Amino acid sequence: MESKKAHLAVIAGCTFYGMNGLFINRIHDMAIYPIIFYRLLFGLLFLFIYIAARGRISDLKLKKKKGSLLLQGMLVVTCMLLYFTCLKITCVSIAILLQYTAPVYVMLASPLILNEKIGKGSIAALFLAIAGIFLIVKPEGDFSGIELTGTYMLGIVAGLLSGVVFAALIMNVKILKTEYSELAIMFWPMGIAFLLLSPYAFDVSPGNLYGNLEVLAVFGIVSIGFGEIFTVLGLANLKAQTGSLLALIEPVSGVFFDIAVLGIGLSSETLAGCALIMVSAMFISLKDSKKIKKSEKVFF
Structure with missing residues (x-):
């Protein structure tokens, strides 16, 4: 279990993020951007109280790589705006599918940016996970007969870019970890x-x-508070490739929360997709944990 703490942290954080639909469903007469703002407000208050309670205010002191910190904040906002633009123009299924192509970009870019090697196991896990995402979102959206008009293509491009930005966000955590x-x-x-x-x-x-x-x-406490705490703790202590694959737990948890709380039906395709992603996450977690030396300690 000691060697799997970072993996479990990412899974826990993404599970908290997967509750987004539960809260959105209970918020009425508010546009999405004010919702995101007030979600951040309460989440930040919770994070500050958490950091203060741990006596770690000194950890917030700004050091080098301030540009990377600024970039991370801009990536967070950009990812949100691109995702919701795609969501508004296309549909939920396509928005999720395109954003969660991020592991593909991480696997392609991490050897160049982070000097991480690509293993055969990671590639196999990636294909399993992407297939799982497709099966989850396909039942909710009909991809046949789509007219690729100018507006619709704008939504597709926004969705693809949200995946690229999400990948950059994950990799930038590893860069920031060397200083903060x-x-x-x-x-x-x-x-x-x-x-x-x-x-x-x-x-x-x-x-x-x-x-x-x-x-x-x-919403802010659960999503930004607990979600951010666990996710960042995990991502900072894992290979970017591993972290991006484990992040695919978020749509899986979202599906099951929708079923358990909102009473949304579960199709066989959705169940198969969730199973593929869970198998992929388990495989990459077990594979990576064997490589972690006993002397290495995860920040908790």
Whole structure:
């Protein structure tokens, strides 16, 4: 279990992120950008309290690679905007499928940027995971008869770019880890994203904001708070390729939360897709844990 802590952290964090649909379903009369802003607000407050409670405020001191921190915050916002643009123009299925092509880009770029080697096992796990994602989203969306109009192509391009940005976000965590602690990596980019999205704070009436305040607070704590803590702790201590594959647990957990809480039906294709992703995650986790030396300690 000691050798699998980082793997379990990513899985736990992505499970918290997978609850997004539960909260979105309970928020009424608010546009998506104000929702993201207030989610960040409550999430950041929780993160700061968590860091202060651990007596680690000194970890937030800015050091070198401030540009990489700024880049991480910009990547977070850009990934959100591209994903929701694709979602608005196309559909949920295509948006998820395109964003979670990120492991492909990570596997192609990490040998050049992070000097990580590509193993045959990682390639096999990648194919299993991508096939699983396709099976999960295919039942919800009909990909036949799509008219590739200018507007629709804009949505497709936005979705593809969201996957590229998501991959860059994962790899940049590894770059930041050489200079900053995990606490700083999780706090500052979210703070930058919060500032960039602050103009949307007033795109909601006081009455609607008050009516949704409790759900927004819990949303921020669960998603940005617990989700960010576990995910960053895990990603910072894993190969970028491994972390990107384990992140595919998020759509799987989202499917099961939808079934358990929202009562959405489960098709055989969706079940098969979830199984493929779980097998892929288990394979890459067991494979990597054997390589971790006993002397290496994961930050927890």
